[in-house]
Amino acid sequence: MANIIDSFINIPRQKEEDFWTPVIIDHIRQLAYDGKPLDILQPDEFSLRILDNIYFKNLSSNIKDNPLADTETDLMGLKLSVPLYLGDMSFGALSGNPNIAIARAADITKTLSGTGEGGLLPEIENYERIYVQWASARFGVDYKTINAGSGIVIKIGQGAKPGIGGHLPASKVTSKISSARRIPENIDAISPAPHHDIYSIEDLSQRIEALKLATGKPVFVKVAATNYIPYIVTGIARSGADGVIIDGQGAGTGATPEVIRDNLGIPIELAVASSHDILVREGLREGFKIIAAGRVTGALDAAKLYALGADVVSMGTAVLISMGCIMVRKCNLGFCPAALTNKTDGTKVYNIDFGVNNIVNFITGFRLELANILDNLGLKSVDELTGKKNLLYAKNISKGAGNILKIDAEYSKHSSNMGNFSPNRKYLNEMITKGDVPITSMGSTTSPEVVKPSRIIDWIRLDGAQVTRPSIDPYRENIDTTFYLAHGKIRMSIPVILDVSSQREDIKESLYWASLFMGNLVIDRKYYKNYKKITIIRDGNLYRIKNLKFGEKSNPGMDGFIIGESDSQEIELSDLDMKLKNVGSRYQYDIMAYISKFKNSGDIIKYLALGADSVILNADIFSDSLANNYTNLNQKALNFLLIIKRELALISGAMGVSNLQYSITGNRELLRAVNMDEELEERINVPEAGSL
Secondary structure, three states: OOEEEOOOOOOOOOOOOOOOOHHHHHHHHHHHHHOOOOOOOOOOOOOOOOHHHEEEOOOOOOOOOOOOOEOOEEEOOEEEOOOEEEEEOOEOOEOOHHHHHHHHHHHHHOOEEEOOOOOOOHHHOOOOOEEEEEOOOOOOOOHHHHOOOOEEEEEOOOOOOOOOOOEEOHHHOOHHHHHHHOOOOOOOEEOOOOOOOOOOHHHHHHHHHHHHHHHOOOEEEEEEOOOOHHHHHHHHHHOOOOEEEEEOOOOOOOOEEHHHHOOEOOOHHHHHHHHHHHHHHOOOOOOOEEEEEOOOOOHHHHHHHHHHOOOEEEOOHHHHHHHOOOOOOOHHHOOOOOOOOOOOOOOEEEOHHHHHHHHHHHHHHHHHHHHHHHHHHOOOEHHHOOOOHHHEEEEEEOHHHHHHHOOEEEEOOOOOOOOOOOOOHHHHHHHHHHOOOOEEOOOOOOOOOOOOOOOHHHHEEEOOOOOOOOOOOOOOOOOEOOEEEOOOOEEEOOOEEEEOOOOOHHHHHHHHHHHHHHOOOEEOOOOOOOOOOOEEEEEOOEEEEEOOOOOOOOOOOOOEEEEOOOOOHHHHHHHHHHHHHHOOOHHHOEEEEEEOOOOOHHHHHHHHHOOOOEEEEEOHHHHHHOOOOOOOHHHHHHHHHHHHHHHHHHHHHHOOOOEHHHHOOOOHHHEEEOOOOHHHHHHHOOOEOOOO
16 A cells, blocks of 8 residues: 655754755745744854855845735746746656646645646646757657657756756656656666757757747746856847746755766856846847746745846745655655655555645745735835845845856955865765765755855856756766876876875775776885886975886876875965966876865866876775775776766866866866956966856
């Protein structure tokens, strides 16, 4: 007999830092319980999230049960009671009944919901207030599908996984999912990274026109917030789309590679502000709609995003919390305690009426809190708020962030190492024991918005390719991770060298074996016979590589540099790379960065983009991840290097790069800083996220 979920489950104690704190979850649950305005939820005063440090200049905290302001708006001829879109959550990511509850609640509240890329459930195909999705895999999409609902969303990217396709693990592909998506059961459903008929703005324009001709309905384009978002949005506006959904860093998802989620994309507030401004500048803003998504917690977040330039906000995770989600982050496994994202095998079933009631109450409370904010600002309608940046000011943000937002601000200099470094042992252990890229769910919990940065690279995000250039699918296409050192005399399968000097003999032997298998280098102060030797001489924090016994050298006596670990390592690396370039001798030398503080493979990409030719990883990273389990050391050592290789390929493909060494080394255009101190941004030559 099925277990029916028709009530809230107690929230477990959070063991790790999370953006969705108990305070936020409690507020959402209270709104879902009675639909009454609670209060204007204020953010944590110590938060590093830029949106949390943006304030309205004259906003009181008065709350009335019957506020006067009008929250209605028009979206392409469809009247919305409040400018709210209930996310793009597919059948597959959710378990079916939650999809029905969301669609029904959107009809009742006169809002709008998206179907996601999982095809169209028969139970919701007749609902008016849905936007169906045209994604890269075309799961379950046909003429009937695209003519359902009120509009179409072409999904190019999403905030939790910029540059890669959707991912539904095999364990969740049951018979019902198989039927809806028209795919085999029990096989991973991995969508192509790009649309294979959309490789340019011109291709996108043709697809938009074709869908409009076929349906007569508005077409929106969904993209992740990435480095070139102002240009991407401008291109979308020129291509004939009716609007854009911008999905910011930290947005939720049912499944994504952890390394992608935690390294790619930029915050929604910077993306919206810069996109709105460039559309106004280019004369494209009128009639073109911006829907802002990614970590929208409630009415105050929404109001700030409207003022920064959004017409509508999208809420996905918040809606799931209102339905009973307890944020255990197991969506990808199919064992959701609340039956929202569990496998559709009939063992646990979500009660539709419970969901509908909760969502309707939550939206009602959200609308009333938003109306109170408008009343307190002296505005008569929500449409008066869009783009009113003059109502905002910011504190405790960087000058670079302020320049993107274009609002009054009090700037602060953030220390590059505010927090204490803590390795992600769970991620590392999963790498070496399972031998596969760690997959996770929901939004990111990493720096700089959740965990305080402990290194300069924690303030840096990576690009995701979309629209202006295609991403490359690492699951189906080749990504070259090979690196050459010493003018091509040394070939490595990945730009990683292991320092095994301090390891016990069994661990050392396993890493020697794995490196030999992979074609990679090791550093060992106890020189082993039959291995070619490199001499490293220390000079302060700079190590000089000498006596590379691989043929004639271009500069006798020295082949390169190793930047030792320090609080300013990234600065020293970037400085050396730029100085050597400026004197025309960069390619005579190799630069390596020594790393013992390692979170994931995204660190390696960031060091490469700042100028490194390779990184040297202290093998303590590997030995600590063993968690005192010394069985199968050879396999674990090989898994460690193999998964780094796969993750480097994943990131590179997501960035639209097919060859790491030739396209990433020293390429700072792939990097964006988030709220980093302006002097530091200039020193390492990395622009602020949202920059034109």
